[in-house]
Amino acid sequence: MSLIAATRSLILMGRCVPSVKQNASKIIVKKLELDQNLLMYFNKDEVYYAHDPEQQCKTGDVVLIQELPEKLTTYITHKVLKVVYPLGDVTDPITNKKVAGLRCGSVRYRDDLDEIDQLYGPTKERFDYKSAPERGWQEDNKDFSHKDSYIKYHESGEEQPYSVPR
Amino acid sequence: MIAPFRSIIRTGNCVNLLFTRSLKSDLHIKWVRPEKISCWDAKKSGDLTPLSELDMTEFPLEYRNSEELKTANEYVRKVFSCNFMGRRFATQRFRQELIDKVKSNSLDSTSCEVQIASMTANIRNLQEHYKLFPRDKSSKIALKEIIDKRKKRLKFLRTWDYKKFEWLLEKLDLKYHPHPTYERVERKKSLRRLTSQWCEKVREQKLAEYRDKLNNEKEIFFKEKLESLEWIKKEEIECGAPQTITDADIEAARKQLEEWRALKSNKE
Numbered sequence: 001m002s003l004i005a006a007t008r009s010l011i012l013m014g015r016c017v018p019s020v021k022q023n024a025s026k027i028i029v030k031k032l033e034l035d036q037n038l039l040m041y042f043n044k045d046e047v048y049y050a051h052d053p054e055q056q057c058k059t060g061d062v063v064l065i066q067e068l069p070e071k072l073t074t075y076i077t078h079k080v081l082k083v084v085y086p087l088g089d090v091t092d093p094i095t096n097k098k099v100a101g102l103r104c105g106s107v108r109y110r111d112d113l114d115e116i117d118q119l120y121g122p123t124k125e126r127f128d129y130k131s132a133p134e135r136g137w138q139e140d141n142k143d144f145s146h147k148d149s150y151i152k153y154h155e156s157g158e159e160q161p162y163s164v165p166r
Numbered sequence: 167m168i169a170p171f172r173s174i175i176r177t178g179n180c181v182n183l184l185f186t187r188s189l190k191s192d193l194h195i196k197w198v199r200p201e202k203i204s205c206w207d208a209k210k211s212g213d214l215t216p217l218s219e220l221d222m223t224e225f226p227l228e229y230r231n232s233e234e235l236k237t238a239n240e241y242v243r244k245v246f247s248c249n250f251m252g253r254r255f256a257t258q259r260f261r262q263e264l265i266d267k268v269k270s271n272s273l274d275s276t277s278c279e280v281q282i283a284s285m286t287a288n289i290r291n292l293q294e295h296y297k298l299f300p301r302d303k304s305s306k307i308a309l310k311e312i313i314d315k316r317k318k319r320l321k322f323l324r325t326w327d328y329k330k331f332e333w334l335l336e337k338l339d340l341k342y343h344p345h346p347t348y349e350r351v352e353r354k355k356s357l358r359r360l361t362s363q364w365c366e367k368v369r370e371q372k373l374a375e376y377r378d379k380l381n382n383e384k385e386i387f388f389k390e391k392l393e394s395l396e397w398i399k400k401e402e403i404e405c406g407a408p409q410t411i412t413d414a415d416i417e418a419a420r421k422q423l424e425e426w427r428a429l430k431s432n433k434e
Contacts, residue, residue: 060325088328101326113270113277120271127270127279127330138332142214142341145324149346153356155198164346165203165210 011081012065014048016057018148024076025052027065050078058135059146060087089135098129195360197353206296206306211313212341217290218260222248226255227262261287268337278323279334285316286338317345385430388423395419 012029019026026049033044050065051072057063062085065078085091090099098110110129117126139146144162152163203210225246229235235246248256264287268279292309296302320342324331335342349355399411 086328088325088331099326101322117271117274120273122271123266123269123274125267125269127268127333129329132329132333135328135332138335142335142339143332145342145344149343151346151349151351152200153349153351154360155200162343164343165207166200166351 016061023053024049049075050080052080206309214339220256257291392419
């Protein structure tokens with residue numbers, strides 16, 4: 001296999017970050033770079049724009065991307081293959097359980113927390129995962145984290161939803 | 167006063183004699199500096215609803231289920247109410263009400279949502295307090311610290327459990343913005359940004375106008391194309407020259423014209 005064909009078939013794993021592009025997502029792939037003077041590896045971010053017309057990956061998701069046979073535009077060189085870990089809804093690949101977070105370096109599952117609640121007696125008002133809507137129902141309403149925010153520099157009279165007062 | 171002077175100087179061929187200090191811009195842009203909002207303000211902390219009216223006639227938390235107080239005499243009830251015990255007992259009640267909205271089990275005090283709800287109650291209470299006592303700096307510091315702490319908690323909850331995060335924003339009526347990259351608000355920088363935005367707007371407007379103009383000419387062009395093709399074909403037959411135009415070409419041109427007309431009528 002030639003070098004070009006090898007890079008074509010390479011699948012990269014990266015994290016989706018907010019961008020202004022309509023049919024593409026901005027993916028940041030973290031790589032390690034050797035510093036020859038210190039002989040130490042340092043993190044290095046590489047930015048790729050992946051074609052994603054169906055908007056399947058959202059900000060913060062961990063996704064797999066692959067290089068397109070032809071460049072779509074000067075920037076869009078890759079395509080999104082699959083969303084591996086959606087942000088805030090991670091499934092453990094070994095046990096197939098939903099992850100609630102990390103506590104003291106070990107994984108805490110949602111089932112474990114649910115078990116504790118069952119022991120103490122669950123309340124009516126508690127959060128129910130089954131009836132919960134999909135991620136994104138508070139977008140542009142109360143949650144503005146899917147886009148980059150900026151410090152407000154001009155009072156235009158119009159509402160600037162992504163601005164933060166200085 | 168200065169304007170007539172300036173005109174006199176200008177007419178006398180001495181242009182740069184009179185300086186004015188402020189920036190004289192002939193751009194169509196006016197920059198308005200956004201108002202500075204304090205760190206403790208609800209606009210910055212993201213609390214959409216303020217502290218609700220505290221009911222001072224209620225009993226404090228520890229006496230709320232007491233059977234004896236319910237049947238006690240009027241004066242005892244008055245002494246044991248929040249009004250006599252102090253405002254902090256009323257705020258404790260408010261905090262408990264907010265926690266009861268989100269807690270996942272009856273003895274829950276450690277879960278993420280309960281901690282955020284508790285902080286929210288404290289923040290709303292301190293915001294009201296600071297409005298009344300603006301010289302109480304220690305409470306201001308505490309308020310700022312809790313706001314930042316809650317924001318950090320919300321940030322963690324977002325990465326752990328996005329659905330719960332959104333549900334909590336709805337329940338507690340909070341607004342969440344990610345942390346922006348810090349920059350000073352400056353006149354020149356803002357004006358440059360606004361100018362480039364305005365230029366972009368003008369460019370897009372001109373491009374749209376030009377596109378409209380070309381689209382309006384399209385129908386006339388297609389018509390002319392069809393007519394001239396028919397004419398060429400007729401002439402070639404009359405002169406006996408070898409035929410270069412086929413029926414398919416004419417049919418394609420007619421189809422193009424019809425398609426464009428259909429598209430135009432659809433748009434209208």
